[in-house]
Amino acid sequence: MDEYGPYDPTVDYGCEPAIREIGPEGKDTLTWKPLNMSRRDFIRGVVCSGVVIAGAAYIFPGVPNARADARAVERLVSLTVNGRKRQVEVPPNETLAHTLRYRLGLTGTKIGCNRAECGACTVMADDTAIYACSTLTHRVRGKDIVTVEGVAAPDGTLHPVQQAFIDEIGPQCGFCTPGQVVTAVALLKKNPNPTVDEARLAMSGNLCRCGAYDHYLRGVMKAAGRA
Amino acid sequence: MAYKLIGKNFTPPDLEAKVTGAARYAEDFRADGMAFIRILASPMPHAMVKKIELGRAEKVPGFLAALTPDEVKQPTLPGQPILAAEPAYVGQPIVAIAAETEQAAEDAVAAIEIELEPLPFCVDPLESLRPGGPNAHNGGNVAGRRIEFQEIKWSGKDFALAGEETLPKGKPVVEWAFGDVDNAFKEAAVVVEESMVHASNAHHAMEPRTAAAYWENGKCHVWGSTQSTAFAQPALARLIGIELSDLVFVAEYCGGGFGGKATSYPLMALPALMSKKLGGRPCLARVSRAEEYYNGYxxxxxxxxxxxxxxxxxxxxxxxxxxxxxxxxxxxxxxxxxxxxxxxxxxxxxxxxxxxxxxxxxxxxxxxxxxxxxxxxxxxxxxxxxxxxxxxxxxxxxxxxxxxxxxxxxxxxxxxxxxxxxxxxxxxxxxxxxxxxxxxxxxxxxxxxxxxxxxxxxxxxxxxxxxRNGFDGLVRITPDGILHIHTGVGNLGTFSYASTSRVAAEVLGYDWSRCTIERGGTARSLPWNLGQFGSNTSFTMSRTNYVAASDARDKLLGLASMDLGGSPDDYDLVDEHVVHKSNADLRVSFADCAKRAIKLGGAFSGQEVPENINPMTKAAVAAIAGTGLIGVAKDNLAKExxxxxxxxxxxxxxxxxxxxxxxxxxxxxxxxxxxxxxxxxxxxxxxxxxxxxxxxxxxxxxxxxxxxxxxxxxxxxxxxxxxxxxxxxxxxxxxxxxxxxxxxxxxxxxxxxxxxxxxxxxxxxxxxxxxxxxxxxxxxxxxxxxxxxxxxxxxxxxxxxxxx
CATH class of the missing domain: 3.30.365.10 (Aldehyde oxidase/xanthine dehydrogenase, molybdopterin binding domain)
Known part of the structure; x- marks a missing residue:
């Protein structure tokens, strides 16, 4: 994705939207732009988000004021989730996981740790798997968000990953499963025929306390080529 | 023995919901006007709460109510209260606040003025056993199931004799032996001896133990995360302070337990108590990862x-x-x-x-x-x-x-x-x-x-x-011929709620596609089952489902012989029909038996129940009596x-x-x-x-x-x-x-x-x-x-x- 590559949950990103540009196809090219900012600063920024835009230079010295996009203070945002455009009132400090679960009623996305440790909240943004607990909703305006509820076909036919997870009994308690499904779907979109090692690497951001990795992995490999 | 279902793979019926996100865990339920609860937890490992001042918290916009330790039952030491007056570890809940939003609840928690008197504490059992060592609770340092709360200190000599590298061995509270140990050591060719440490570790189930509750018409509705749908209920009712019959409990999925959600637990009762204070308004206590550490055992x-x-x-x-x-x-x-x-x-x-x-x-x-x-x-x-x-x-x-x-x-x-x-x-x-x-x-x-x-x-x-043994089984054949297997086993993720249910289908010779498992909450009329813990489900609940299905089988055979002549022994169960062994024309379908059972009433359709079953099972049968042929029994099979x-x-x-x-x-x-x-x-x-x-x-x-x-x-x-x-x-x-x-x-x-x-x-x-x-x-x-x-x-x- 762009010059900065795919979203990487281990990188600290700024809390305010990067400047939005209109790309060659008239599509937003909002990027995940890393900032030289510690996680602590990031969280402080989120906590103090009421003043984050106007006071960005104060809280994050070195972050140019020019990046304070006026649109960031708009609370009514347009989100595309599972193919549907939804207008949602979202404060600037709200995470995507919270918006999905508490404003849109999409409770399939789980909050296991709320700090990018477990992956239960994984959703896709423009086909890239991201942790919804550590993504501000305002940052994904203009992205196509797909949650576990949007993975199956509109007629209810399960995605090959979902079917393979059933066939292989991937889930045990099932709480991490939505994240496992979405990560696997995102992997197969980018790499329809991964090796086992590629699949393990791609799935490694999703913890499963029941330890069902072996069964999930068999599911991913079974679904590969069919997705 | 050749089985039709046992030993065969099958797709547990809850799997599709798990892969589509349709599975609803405790935090996934919503109710209109839901209030949010946040908790003030102890910053100290051991303290006495001297004063809780809520004045500033009450002024926070959105504040609804607070719950303090004096409003909840305080168990005798060293029990686990819902809110602690003498917190005994960092992170123990002391005050809970409900507000219109989670943020408001958090703001109100931050505005609580609390005065704590620090008390001696210890994080190392051996330190507590030393002469003059600190006690984790006022008045004692030793306790346990069937062990009285007491203070035990070992002598300085006990520690000195052991030295730095060997476990001191002072007075124990549990001691047993068989044989002649000391003499046996003398005969040993090799003796190995070591002192060792095994760390504690958190359960860290992926799903934090969120719970929600509301009251309606005198009944308390609770959504909780537990390994055990039936077994969790009596203790939860006690924690809330209600009769078991006034509890409506929903626990369809459990996002990991590993023993930490074996039954109910104090935090599960908190939303119910807060909701009561708010006139029954739904309350949700969303638990964070850190709070799960503190409260998750x-x-x-x-x-x-x-x-x-x-x-x-x-x-x-x-x-x-x-x-x-x-x-x-x-x-x-x-x-x-x-x-x-x-x-x-x-x-x-x-x-x-x-x-x-x-x-x-x-x-x-x-x-x-x-x-x-x-x-x-x-x-x-x-x-x-x-x-x-x-x-x-x-x-x-x-x-x-x-x-x-x-x-x-x-x-x-x-x-x-x-x-x-x-x-x-x-x-x-x-x-x-x-x-x-x-x-x-x-x-x-x-x-x-x-x-x-x-x-x-x-x-x-x-x-x-x-x-284990001694629990109840409950099955029902409805007039459409479907077998309903009622199970109070929780849904921990081992799928044994389903594999043990298949025992009932096996006994009755059912096609698995014509069976449905009734589970996940009181509304499903659940029998008294042991919890899904302790590796017991496969043994315990295959027995309960076996005895319930056997009871249904006896009733099916009895009905057929009553209507078609002969004795029950003359009949077999074949393809969901009761069929005469020597005259296959004498047959009646399970569906027709269910209709007949409803007409006959009595034990056939659950109007009469065995005396020895648990009250929870009796209540479950009462709720479904007259809707089909009921098989219900207590597991009295031999076990030694x-x-x-x-x-x-x-x-x-x-x-x-x-x-x-x-x-x-x-x-x-x-x-x-x-x-x-x-x-x-x-x-x-x-x-x-x-x-x-x-x-x-x-x-x-x-x-x-x-x-x-x-x-x-x-x-x-x-x-x-x-x-x-x-x-x-x-x-x-x-x-x-x-x-x-x-x-x-x-x-x-x-x-x-x-x-x-x-x-x-x-x-x-x-x-x-x-x-x-x-x-x-x-x-x-x-x-x-x-x-x-x-x-x-x-x-x-x-x-x-x-x-x-």
């Missing part, structure tokens, strides 16, 4: 000592065990008792002495965690077996085979009383695993070095009791002796002596779980248990700052469970598949020892790679391996616990 740690004496052939003739259990801040779980019992069943010592003392600490409450006590036993004592084998000059597998109960277990003995077991095939599991793993060949290369890397193979074994679940694990690792990093190259787990009910489900448990075991062996532990009593490992990355990259891409599984004679289909549970067999195998493998180095500490973290490889002393004191 933990495995009990141990400081222990063991002395084992062996004959030359490897037979264990004398075992002497002393354990100090880290009980946490409540009466905890009797892990210590399980150490004694597990030692007795796995190693079958001819003579044994067991002593234990559970000691309170100002750490999070300890609860049962997968193999509570039994898996610590495996991790602590399996390396001793290897050490003895090395000293005896015999194979590490051979020493286990010389002691493990097998061949059905008729001679196997259990616990202090040396009572019988229902069946035991641990030796058979070891033999089966050894053959499949090719132990004989692979062990020859074990310990060989290639550059900085050493390959090592090892074997581990573990036990847990695996079944302890039901043992046993498991063996075989592992190969490659350890880098320069980095301390190791790779698990191969793992094979073998279960002694009686008849295999659901092969694919068992495979998932063997492998999943192993993954959890690898974390237990190497990364997961509690850390407490001894100066301030604050935890240093609250989150997932600080006590990291293993990931996709930490385990082999494929792991093997197998089962002895020998029926237990005291279960109608031969089933036993097995979930817990699968973890202990794997964790102890890994610990033994790391030790083997380092030439038999005795860490005497679980988990073995990387820096310990590097120190051992470099010949440096370890950074911890030998008996130090809750430390890095």
């Amino acid at each position: 933990a495995r009990a740690g141990f400081q222990a000592w063991a002395r084992f004496g062996f004959r030359q052939d490897g037979r264990l003739i004398a075992a002497d065990v002393f354990v100090v259990q880290d009980l946490g801040s409540t009466s905890g779980f009797p892990d210590a008792d399980n150490v004694g019992n597990a030692t007795s069943i796995v190693y079958q010592p001819e003579n044994m002495r067991f002593r234990a003392i559970p000691v309170l600490t100002n750490t999070v409450p300890k609860g049962a965690q997968r193999g509570p006590g039994e898996n610590q036993t495996a991790n602590m004592f399996e390396p001793l077996m290897d050490k003895a084998a090395r000293e005896l000059g015999i194979d590490r597998l051979a020493i286990r085979l010389a002691n493990a109960p097998g061949g059905g277990g008729k001679d196997a003995r259990y616990g202090a009383e040396q009572g019988p077991v229902t069946s035991a095939y641990l030796r058979d599991a070891l033999e089966k695993g050894a053959e499949r793993f090719n132990w004989a060949e692979r062990v020859k290369a074990s310990g060989q070095r290639n550059g900085s890397k050493v390959r090592a193979v090892a074997v581990g074994q573990a036990y847990h009791s695996a079944g 002796g302890v039901v043992p679940a046993l498991s063996a694990g075989f592992i190969e690792i490659e350890l880098d002596l320069e980095t301390g990093k190791y790779e698990i190259l191969d793992f094979l787990g073998v279960a002694d779980c009686g008849t295999v009910m659901h092969p694919q489900g068992l495979a998932a448990q063997v492998r999943g248990g192993a993954v959890m075991g690898f974390g237990l062996a190497s990364t997961e532990r509690h850390i407490y700052d001894p100066a301030y009593g604050r935890p240093g490992a609250r989150s997932l990355h600080q006590a990291k469970p293993h990931t996709y990259l930490d385990i082999p891409a494929e792991m093997g599984w197998d089962a002895v598949d020998q029926a237990d004679p005291q279960n109608p289909i031969g089933a036993k549970g097995v979930g817990e020892p699968l973890e202990g067999a794997a964790s102890s195998a890994l610990i033994c493998a790391i030790s083997e790679a380092l030439g038999g180095y005795m860490f005497n500490r679980t988990p073995i973290v990387t820096d310990m391996i590097i120190n051992a490889a470099a010949g440096r002393p370890q950074s911890h004191k030998p008996l130090q616990t809750n430390c890095e």
Whole structure:
């Protein structure tokens, strides 16, 4: 994705939207732009988000004021989730996981740790798997968000990953499963025929306390080529 | 015996909901006007609440209500209150606030003015046992189930005699023995003796224990996360202070429990109490990861000592065990008792002495965690077996085979009383695993070095009791011919709620597609079932479903003979029909039997019930009476002796002596779980248990700052469970598949020892790679391996616990 590559949950990103540009196809090219900012600063920024835009230079010295996009203070945002455009009132400090679960009623996305440790909240943004607990909703305006509820076909036919997870009994308690499904779907979109090692690497951001990795992995490999 | 359903794979009916996100966990329920609860938790490890000033909090916009310790029942020490007046660990809930939004609730919590008087505290059981040592609670430091809350201090002499490296052995509170231990040691060819530490570790279920509740028409509705739908209810009703009949409970899914959500727990009752204060308004207490650490229990740690004496052939003739259990801040779980019992069943010592003392600490409450006590036993004592084998000059597998109960277990003995077991095939599991793993060949290369890397193979074994009796079963055939199997088992993720339900279908000869499982809450009319914990479900609830289906079968046969002539013995059940054995034209469908049962009433359709069933089952039958043919019964089948679940694990690792990093190259787990009910489900448990075991062996532990009593490992990355990259891409599984004679289909549970067999195998493998180095500490973290490889002393004191 762009010059900065795919979203990487281990990188600290700024809390305010990067400047939005209109790309060659008239599509937003909002990027995940890393900032030289510690996680602590990031969280402080989120906590103090009421003043984050106007006071960005104060809280994050070195972050140019020019990046304070006026649109960031708009609370009514347009989100595309599972193919549907939804207008949602979202404060600037709200995470995507919270918006999905508490404003849109999409409770399939789980909050296991709320700090990018477990992956239960994984959703896709423009086909890239991201942790919804550590993504501000305002940052994904203009992205196509797909949650576990949007993975199956509109007629209810399960995605090959979902079917393979059933066939292989991937889930045990099932709480991490939505994240496992979405990560696997995102992997197969980018790499329809991964090796086992590629699949393990791609799935490694999703913890499963029941330890069902072996069964999930068999599911991913079974679904590969069919997705 | 050939079964139609038992032993066959099937798709558990809740799987689709789990992969589509439709599965609703406690935090996924919504109600109009839902208020949010946040908690003020103790910043101190032990304190007395002197004053709670809510004035400023009440002024926070959106504030609705506060709940303080004086408004909830305070159990006698060292019980676990919903809100504590004398908090006994950092993170213990003191005040709860409900507000219009979660943010407002959090703001109001921040505005509470609270005055706490710090009290002495301790995070190390041995420190508490020292003369003049601190007590975790006012007035005492020792407690436990069936153990009175009391103060026990050992003498300075007890500590001085032991020295720094050996566990002091003062007065225990649990003590038993059989045989003549002291004399047996004199006859031993080899005696091994070690002191060791096993860390506590958090359960860290993926789903934090969120709960929600509201009141309507005098009934309290609760959404909770628990392993046990039926079994959790009586205690929850007591916590809320209502009759069981006034509780409407929903627990359709449980996002991981591992013992930490075995039944109900204080936090589950909090939204109900807050909602009552708000006139029944729905309240949601969303629990964060850190709060899950504080309220989600933990495995009990141990400081222990063991002395084992062996004959030359490897037979264990004398075992002497002393354990100090880290009980946490409540009466905890009797892990210590399980150490004694597990030692007795796995190693079958001819003579044994067991002593234990559970000691309170100002750490999070300890609860049962997968193999509570039994898996610590495996991790602590399996390396001793290897050490003895090395000293005896015999194979590490051979020493286990010389002691493990097998061949059905008729001679196997259990616990202090040396009572019988229902069946035991641990030796058979070891033999089966050894053959499949090719132990004989692979062990020859074990310990060989290639550059900085050493390959090592090892074997581990573990036990847990695996079944109970005396609970109820309930099935119903409705006029459409469908079999409804009502089960109060929770949905922990083992799918045993479904595999045990299939026993009822098997008894009645049903096509599985024409069965439905009624589960997940009181509205589904659930019978009194034991909880889904303790590896018991497969044994216990296959019996309840068997007796309920047998009752339905008797009623079907009775109805047919009543209407078609002859006696019940003249009929068989064939393809969901009752058919005369010698005249196939005399037949009636189950569907028609259900209609007839409704017309006849009485016991046929649940208007009359057996006297001996539990009130919960009676209430469930009353709710569905008249809707079909009811099969309901209490499990009064014979049961004598302890039901043992046993498991063996075989592992190969490659350890880098320069980095301390190791790779698990191969793992094979073998279960002694009686008849295999659901092969694919068992495979998932063997492998999943192993993954959890690898974390237990190497990364997961509690850390407490001894100066301030604050935890240093609250989150997932600080006590990291293993990931996709930490385990082999494929792991093997197998089962002895020998029926237990005291279960109608031969089933036993097995979930817990699968973890202990794997964790102890890994610990033994790391030790083997380092030439038999005795860490005497679980988990073995990387820096310990590097120190051992470099010949440096370890950074911890030998008996130090809750430390890095």
